[in-house]
Amino acid sequence: MSETAKIAGSAEAEAQQQSNSTADAGFLWDFWYPALRSDEMRGKKLVTAMLLEVPLVLGRTTDGRSFAMRDSCPHRGIPLSCGHFDGKTVECSYHGWRFDGWTGQCVEIPSLTSQDKLKVERIFAGHYPCEERDGYVWVYMTAPGALPPEKLPAVPELAKFGARFKKTHLFCDLPSHVDHGIIGLMDPAHGPFVHQSWFWRSRRSIHEKQKAFEPIPHGFRMSPHSPSSNSAPYQLLKKMTGAPVTTTIDFVLPNMRTEIIQTGKLWFSSLTTITPFRRDLCRIDFVAAWNVPLPVFVFRSFAKTFLRQDQETMIQQSEGLKHNPRLMLIDDADRPAKWYFALKANLLEERRTGEPKAHPMSGPITLHWKS
Numbered sequence: 331m332s333e334t335a336k337i338a339g340s341a342e343a344e345a346q347q348q349s350n351s352t353a354d355a356g357f358l359w360d361f362w363y364p365a366l367r368s369d370e371m372r373g374k375k376l377v378t379a380m381l382l383e384v385p386l387v388l389g390r391t392t393d394g395r396s397f398a399m400r401d402s403c404p405h406r407g408i409p410l411s412c413g414h415f416d417g418k419t420v421e422c423s424y425h426g427w428r429f430d431g432w433t434g435q436c437v438e439i440p441s442l443t444s445q446d447k448l449k450v451e452r453i454f455a456g457h458y459p460c461e462e463r464d465g466y467v468w469v470y471m472t473a474p475g476a477l478p479p480e481k482l483p484a485v486p487e488l489a490k491f492g493a494r495f496k497k498t499h500l501f502c503d504l505p506s507h508v509d510h511g512i513i514g515l516m517d518p519a520h521g522p523f524v525h526q527s528w529f530w531r532s533r534r535s536i537h538e539k540q541k542a543f544e545p546i547p548h549g550f551r552m553s554p555h556s557p558s559s560n561s562a563p564y565q566l567l568k569k570m571t572g573a574p575v576t577t578t579i580d581f582v583l584p585n586m587r588t589e590i591i592q593t594g595k596l597w598f599s600s601l602t603t604i605t606p607f608r609r610d611l612c613r614i615d616f617v618a619a620w621n622v623p624l625p626v627f628v629f630r631s632f633a634k635t636f637l638r639q640d641q642e643t644m645i646q647q648s649e650g651l652k653h654n655p656r657l658m659l660i661d662d663a664d665r666p667a668k669w670y671f672a673l674k675a676n677l678l679e680e681r682r683t684g685e686p687k688a689h690p691m692s693g694p695i696t697l698h699w700k701s
């Protein structure tokens with residue numbers, strides 16, 4: 331290769347790389363996302379996280395309010411997490427500017443003298459609404475350059491059906507774009523292949539199923555139904571109460587699956603989210619509560635096995651996706667994935683035009699697949 335061709339080639343590669351990093355990452359802004367678990371934030375410790383490729387620094391003020399700022403000093407960009415937090419204000423490590431944790435407002439610039447007219451209180455560090463729920467610190471990710479709405483939507487919350495219950499959290503990182511994480515989460519056909527276990531099911535137990543779905547705002551619901559007859563734990567539940575077992579599974583944008591299982595007075599409820607850190611990395615967070623007689627450690631070991639199986643699959647898939655293969659979505663097993671993509675496209679279009687779009691499902695529908 332001639333020297334000029336080599337240079338042109340590397341310039342092209344650089345341009346490509348640049349356009350990759352500025353191309354739309356396919357994130358959904360203006361939603362709550364779980365940034366980290368509440369117990370990771372202790373005392374006056376500053377903690378870092380990343381959501382939608384925005385670096386964040388989080389902490390909790392001495393009066394107990396959690397906050398989230400862009401982890402970048404508005405003066406010269408050094409991460410604020412390199413600085414010091416006194417329980418109320420964050421002091422930048424470079425020139426000592428201080429910012430109120432709760433509002434992001436600048437409260438002091440040590441280099442100013444009586445000669446200076448700079449209005450310190452008009453300077454703000456990037457700042458996001460932040461609330462704790464179900465053991466997670468949720469951050470409302472406003473679109474770049476936009477302000478949060480006057481009235482924020484409610485923070486997502488795990489459904490509970492009584493005051494006494496057990497509860498647990500699990501999480502794992504997935505080396506893929508959030509879309510792949512989400513369609514994997516809603517994918518009914520991988521069960522017999524990925525989740526074979528003695529306690530759950532075997533590959534031979536694959537059989538034909540039909541499930542009713544209905545549209546819900548920004549999502550879809552698997553209508554209340556009796557769960558798979560080939561899953562041992564459901565069989566056990568049914569024996570315990572003698573009452574029918576019903577399961578309702580919802581998916582709602584941007585990234586949330588909820589599942590509620592009830593039989594007689596017993597219940598189990600879970601909330602699973604897939605949160606984009608970067609365009610090539612997301613995290614699955616799972617929080618569950620239940621009053622069925624199931625010890626936490628037993629449940630955790632089963633749930634961990636499941637998550638690990640999904641994670642291993644996603645790691646393998648990410649290897650394949652590096653080569654930009656053409657992919658397909660088939661009916662009916664991939665219909666939930668098609669709905670997800672359509673819901674997402676509709677939402678972006680609605681936000682762009684201000685015009686409401688019709689739900690991709692015209693009404694209730696029954697899907698058929700084998701799993």
Ligand code: FES
Nearest residue numbers: 403405406422425
């Ligand atoms: S960079 Fe933060 S105070 Fe200068």
Ligand SMILES: [Fe+2]
Nearest residue numbers: 514520524640
């Ligand atoms: Fe799975």
